[in-house]
Amino acid sequence: MGLKEAELASKSGLPPVDKWHPERKHSIDMRIARDGSWHYQGSEISRAKLVKLFASILIREEDGSYHLVTPVEQAQITVEDVPFVIVAMQKAGEGTQQTLAFTTSIGDVVVAGLDHALRFELDPQTDEPAPYVHIRGDGGRALEARINRAVYYDLVDLGTTYSVDGEDWFGVWSGNVFFKMQRAAELGVE
Incomplete structure (x- = not known):
């Protein structure tokens, strides 16, 4: 597989988060540390598949804030540097x-x-x-x-x-x- 093919394969299956505009918005105690590790309520999320799922629904708003979004809700999270x-x-x-x-x-x-x-x-x-x-x-x-x-x-x-x-x-x-x-x-x- 070439480099372009690898890039396309990694993008397949991303949900259409740009089309979701839920009314329910809130914040949750989730943080992406500078080293790229994901944490929920102070504990590191160690399941790689769960981190990948969360990453697939991650968006950034124009104001620089980061959110996990689904069709029914949007939750603001903390990102120390970039996700x-x-x-x-x-x-x-x-x-x-x-x-x-x-x-x-x-x-x-x-x-x-x-x-x-x-x-x-x-x-x-x-x-x-x-x-x-x-x-x-x-x-x-x-x-x-x-x-x-x-x-x-x-x-x-x-x-x-x-x-x-x-x-x-x-x-x-x-x-x-x-x-x-x-x-x-x-x-x-x-």
Whole structure:
């Protein structure tokens, strides 16, 4: 199975949460920790199938809040950073034709490109790079995954410099898109 096929397979079966607008709305004591673990009333949810089910009905509102939604109710939950964590990366091709597929801790696969952008920022608490990839949803409702440290280092190993609007950037290619990580001059890279 190719990278695109793996991505499509992981998306199949997602419920039509964007079409559900229940009247009953409330909050529940559920939290997604920064490490991607799910907790209910203070206890970690250890059943992977249950976590995957909850993840399939997770939405993000324009105000940045996260909710589990069904046709009859919507429950707000707490998310410490973003709801998903990238735990693996697979590469196909080379150079500008390179394609990178990312796997979340719940088994979803996305291929970085126009539909699944990579973004890089500095963590305000640690001042270390905080890399993210778009999983699903649009605009202010987008769900993202944080790329774990091991995968981030693999990503950096694939990095190259490329000139964007006359300025050299260090970044990676995937899906015919160059994703800027940091200005090359800041890294001393040519």
